[in-house]
Amino acid sequence: MSSAWHIVDVVAVQEETATARTIGLRFPLPVRSLPGQHLDLRLTAPDGYQAVRSYSVASASPPDTLEITVEELPDGEVSPYLVRKLAVGDQLEVRGPVGGWFVWRPEDASPVQLIAGGSGVVPLMAMVRAHDQARHPAPFRLLYSVRDPESVYYRQELESLAGSSSGLAVDYVYTRRAPAGRPVGRLDARILASSVFGPEADPAVFICGATGFVETVSGWLVDSGYPPERIKTERYGGMGGTG
Amino acid sequence: MNGWTGRPAPGGPGAGERGTGGPDGLGEDYLDGNALAGPLSEVFLIDMTSARGRCDSCGAVSAIAEARLYVNAPAMVLRCPSCSGVLLRVRRDGGQAVLDLRGFSYLTIDLG
Numbered sequence: 001m002s003s004a005w006h007i008v009d010v011v012a013v014q015e016e017t018a019t020a021r022t023i024g025l026r027f028p029l030p031v032r033s034l035p036g037q038h039l040d041l042r043l044t045a046p047d048g049y050q051a052v053r054s055y056s057v058a059s060a061s062p063p064d065t066l067e068i069t070v071e072e073l074p075d076g077e078v079s080p081y082l083v084r085k086l087a088v089g090d091q092l093e094v095r096g097p098v099g100g101w102f103v104w105r106p107e108d109a110s111p112v113q114l115i116a117g118g119s120g121v122v123p124l125m126a127m128v129r130a131h132d133q134a135r136h137p138a139p140f141r142l143l144y145s146v147r148d149p150e151s152v153y154y155r156q157e158l159e160s161l162a163g164s165s166s167g168l169a170v171d172y173v174y175t176r177r178a179p180a181g182r183p184v185g186r187l188d189a190r191i192l193a194s195s196v197f198g199p200e201a202d203p204a205v206f207i208c209g210a211t212g213f214v215e216t217v218s219g220w221l222v223d224s225g226y227p228p229e230r231i232k233t234e235r236y237g238g239m240g241g242t243g
Numbered sequence: 244m245n246g247w248t249g250r251p252a253p254g255g256p257g258a259g260e261r262g263t264g265g266p267d268g269l270g271e272d273y274l275d276g277n278a279l280a281g282p283l284s285e286v287f288l289i290d291m292t293s294a295r296g297r298c299d300s301c302g303a304v305s306a307i308a309e310a311r312l313y314v315n316a317p318a319m320v321l322r323c324p325s326c327s328g329v330l331l332r333v334r335r336d337g338g339q340a341v342l343d344l345r346g347f348s349y350l351t352i353d354l355g
Contacts, residue, residue, distance in 0.1 A: 004285045040281035043247040054278050081247050091248075098280035100290030101308030211273075233309070235275045 005042060010090045011065060016153050020119065021083045022058060022069045025092065030064050033057050035104045035130040036123045036206070036234075037097035039068060043078055044093070053078045056122040056208075056234075057097055058154075060129035066097065069153060071119040102206065102234040106134055110204045113197045114142040115217055117209020120236060121146075121153050124208055128158075132166045140168045141203075143195045145187045145213070148177040171195040187213075189220045199225040208234040274314060276307040276321055282333055283307075286340050289352070296347040300328035307331070321346075 012024030025039075038056045059067035072083040086092075104112060104127040112131070114124040121144055131140050146152050152172070162170040173191060178184045185191075197203040205226060207214050214233045222228055276292055283291045292308040303325035310330055313320045318334035323346070330346035344350075 004281070038277070038280070045246050046248070052281075054281065078247075085247075095281045095284065098284045098290065099277055099308075100280070100293040101306055102277055233275070234277050 004095045005093050006095075007091050008094050010086060010088055010092060012067075013086065013088060016069055017151055019072045019083065020069055020153060021072075022067050023082065023086065024065055024067050025094065026065045027062075028064075031062055031066060031097065033060075033062055033066055033097040033126075034100070035060055035126040036102045037099040037126075038123070039066070039097055040095040041078070041082075042093040042095070043081070051078050056126065058122045058125050058129075060126055060133055069119070069122045069125075102208070102232050104130065104204070104206065106130065106136055108204060109138055111139045111197050111201050112141070113203040113205045114140065115192075115196070115205065115207040115209075116142065116144045116146075117207075117213035117217075118146060118151070119153070120208035120210070120213070120234070122208075123234060124206060125154055127206065128161065128168060131168070132161055135166075137167070139197075140166075141195075141197055142168065142170045143173065143187075143192070144170060145173040145175060145209070147175055149174065149179050187217065189224075192217065192220055193224060196221075199227075202230065205231045206234075207231065209236060211235045272313065272315070273322075274312040276310045276312050278312050278314070279307060279319065279321065279331075279333070282319065282340075286333075286342065289354075291350075291352070294350045294352045296330060296350045298323040298326060298328055298330060299346055299348045301326035302348075318343075 006028060008025040008027050010023060011026045014022045016022050038054045040052050040054050042050055042052045044050045055068040055070055057066050058069045070079055070082045073079045102123060114127060116124050124142060128140060128142065158170050161168045173187045174182060174184050175186050205221060207217050214235045218231050218233055221231055280290060280292045293306060295304055295306050297304050301323060303323055305324055310324050311322045318332040320329060321331040323330055328346055332343040334341050
């Protein structure tokens with residue numbers, strides 16, 4: 001069995017929010033990534049102790065460079081290093097991109113409904129970018145639940161895409177603090193129903209966020225008549241931030 | 244933590260590896276089977292997390308990606324989302340992967 005791990009170069013870092021950072025990784029060979037896939041990162045301490053974490057790919061259509069966006073978990077073992085210390089010129093050990101379940105496939109012409117809780121927007125952004133780059137005709141809609149305006153990832157790019165003819169619509173739910181004139185409050189079944197493609201449109205649905213967020217939202221959709229097999233979920237284990 | 248390096252450990256791949264795919268060590272006590280994609284990619288040529296399996300305990304059918312993955316154990320343990328029965332265990336033993344699939348009656352694998 002050959003090792004699936006390879007060493008990549010950190011070629012870019014960019015602050016996304018006060019607690020999140022996008023990291024560009026250059027691979028030794030051209031790499032293919034499907035929108036929604038993730039990378040496993042393996043870090044090794046001088047004593048040999050290793051930790052492996054999965055991070056969703058945020059970018060689309062690489063030749064040899066992929067981007068991930070990492071949210072810092074305050075007591076985390078790995079994410080504070082990635083967000084605060086890692087620098088251009090460093091190297092990381094990675095496996096992937098991997099995953100074939102939580103993936104948007106452009107050959108599917110269905111409308112696509114994306115639902116993000118906090119940092120769960122990352123793999124959905126890869127789908128948004130792939131959709132835009134392909135000038136894909138399927139209508140896309142993103143519902144993004146986030147704590148406050150400053151916690152929104154990719155804000156300018158999302159505004160630009162939503163204001164263009166790309167076929168993307170974006171709705172925000174602000175759970176703690178909203179821009180002037182916008183409501184504050186958690187996502188509920190009523191807001192959900194008014195912010196997503198209806199079941200009659202038979203959308204492919206992708207939900208990503210913390211476990212509680214994902215299970216609650218998918219439950220509401222099933223109760224509203226969306227077929228379970230049209231709903232794909234990816235749960236972030238801990239404090240991914242449902243907003 | 245200070246002192247991380249991206250380079251492999253002197254002991255070779257997998258030496259001392261812990262916490263695979265975790266939520267950075269904290270929070271919820273399980274992940275979903277999506278996080279098995281990397282470990283299983285070292286064994287199978289095609290993505291196995293899209294495979295649908297029938298739980299031998301309760302008969303529920305789900306994709307590996309949808310089941311619940313527990314990583315804070317000597318092996319990674321995948322449990323049925325309906326009955327919590329063990330579906331799959333995988334662990335690394337030196338240069339070998341040890342894969343226990345007895346919790347599935349069968350797996351349906353899309354060959355594309």
